[in-house]
Amino acid sequence: MIRAGILGLAALAAATAMATPPSLPLPNDAAIAGQAMPATLAEYGFFADAAAQVPADRVTPFRLNTPLYSDGAEKLRFVYLPAGAKAKADGENLLGLPVGAALIKTFAFEENGKRRLIETRVLLHRADGWLALPYLWNAEQTEAKLALAGARVPVTTPTGEKIDYRVPNKNQCKECHGLNGVVTPIGPKSRNLSAEWLAGFAKAGRLDTIPAVATRLPLWEARADASTEAAARAYLDVNCAHCHRPGATASNSGLDLRWEQDDPRALGVMKRPVAAGRGAGDFLFDVVPGHPEQSILAHRMNSLEGGVAMPELGKATRDPDGIAAVEKWIAGL
């Protein structure tokens, strides 16, 4: 049943990519690639119907096989390419998106049986690099305004927890999206996109070639069918490795949780913490094989306390599924 749903979603995404009706509005290239920081999301024209998250022309929805956990928020992801532009495949790595392209991600929670949009984050590829901006939706769901300083919004998560959901400020975007000092996309790596979607994107003329992917990140909902290691490593790659890698926010920790990293010590196995402070709890190593209950990695994923909790941003609730996947992996090491 889950599988059918996923396939349906992929098919929908592919269909949208390939057969966009000509009557749809076009996004505003000047707003996307210009110098200004537009005050409202509407100025970009990414959506034919923003409240319903119906994309405009040349705006293609996609999903990630294993997504980043954000307090259980539903996420709607889109990529925009200007007229005539193509994304460039780079093996199983991040798709190369040209200047003028944009990535759009809306975060939503269910409220009274309806989807409530909270924020839409945009990543704009401008001539001087990528710019990340957060837009906060109003209560009426009629408009999303630039929220440079971020915000907190009370929401109820899918598991019924009432939280002050954090909309990041502009700088905090860079804490996750910063690599070697510049803002960079994280999500759309070929290995974390479905083969069907990539094929459809290429067939629609938006991708230069269908990239070869040796090992694809497992579909999160179907992780039971994947190996324990693949599920856990995919989760760590997507949720942690944008900081825990060379050149990124947590590079000084020496912990490298990327999918492509295969040195056990870099992955935290019997690695002592450096500047974990009290985040280490009473534990000595990031990962103790066979013992998730003694591993700092799991300890910090399980915590909600500032200074201990990991990730530091974008988390007010524990992710029981992610924790279970990582703990199972550590237990089996």
Added chain:
Amino acid sequence: MIRIAIAAALLAAVSTPALAATHQVAAGDGAQTRLQEALILAQPGDEVVLGEGRFMLDDGLSLDADGVTVRGAGMYATVLDFTGQQGAGEGLLVTSDNVTLRDFALENPHGDGIKSKGADNIVYQRLRVTWTGGPKETNGAYGLYPVESTGVMIADCEVSGASDAGIYVGQSKGITVRNSVARFNVAGIEIENSRDAIVEGNMVTGNTGGILVFDLPSLPVMGGGNTIVRNNLVVANTTPNFAPKGNIVAGVRRGTGVMVMANDGVLVEGNTIVDNPTSGVMVVAYPMKFDDKTYNPYPRNVVVGENIVSRVGYDPQIDGKDQLLAAFGGSLPPVLWDGLSQDGTVALKVDPSMTGWTLGLAAQGGGISTAEARPGPLKVGVPAVGFALTGAGAPAELEARLVP
């Protein structure tokens, strides 16, 4: 030709902003949003000026614009109060270069106080980070925390209550920590995996350990050394260790004055080291096993010059302390060496005015107080007169940014 002229004009426009702006931010309603917006909108050369009073903040702040000065009305007049902080790993995060932070305080950040990462040529002056409940394991880890940076000046600051280190400089070079106060932290001042540091004129008291200079394995930046620790007051560091035990500092013995571990070229002189019950100056190899082939666990070329030392080593947190105290006549000599050195290098030289003892360990990797210890008086060489390390300290340009 015209093209070149235009390019030059553009370059000039970029490098010298027409007019630096001042962004005033007052305490009061909406301080979180107003202050964070000011930090985001600041351009190179701008100042963000914080008014007097208490800014009640519920999230971490961050600055990512080069060349910005953030200044308040004084380290007791402008207080960024993070007691109600909900998110982020630090109170203020700086990720841009040539930033100056001055004249304000942070209280009770849930993680670190001010962290600057990859932020070259940063000045911290007259900043205070205080965990107001005193030493507690639940306090944040580091007060002032520059890491992976070249050019760090910390002057006239004050940090208390950090559950790891009050002032922690890691994986950096060109560092000065001066005239600052670190008290009631686990470690007062820590220089880790860093080079070319001067730690001088500081008051370091009430911590578990005073001033620590060391290298750890398996980090992106290693090979620390060329560091001077001089003219500090290292007094009454008697607080029991309250660090969570996974931390390297959880192994610091209560009452350690100055500790040098696994570093190359460290000068300790002119300090006043009083009432540190474990040791005045401790020079040791990294005590644990490691498998990083690029890591050198031994102290090399450490010089302990003349220091004023009294009332140390009277209650050492070391196995077999009763026998040791009896053997040394009631208290241990000021300088403790574990006895380990890299083959072919000199671990330590000590001025004749100082006495010392050695644990006489036979091998690295078994901890610093093992059953194999063969304690005895210290017999090491005498340093050359005028031993001086060169090239240490923050660049002169940072000195010039300090205000009286």
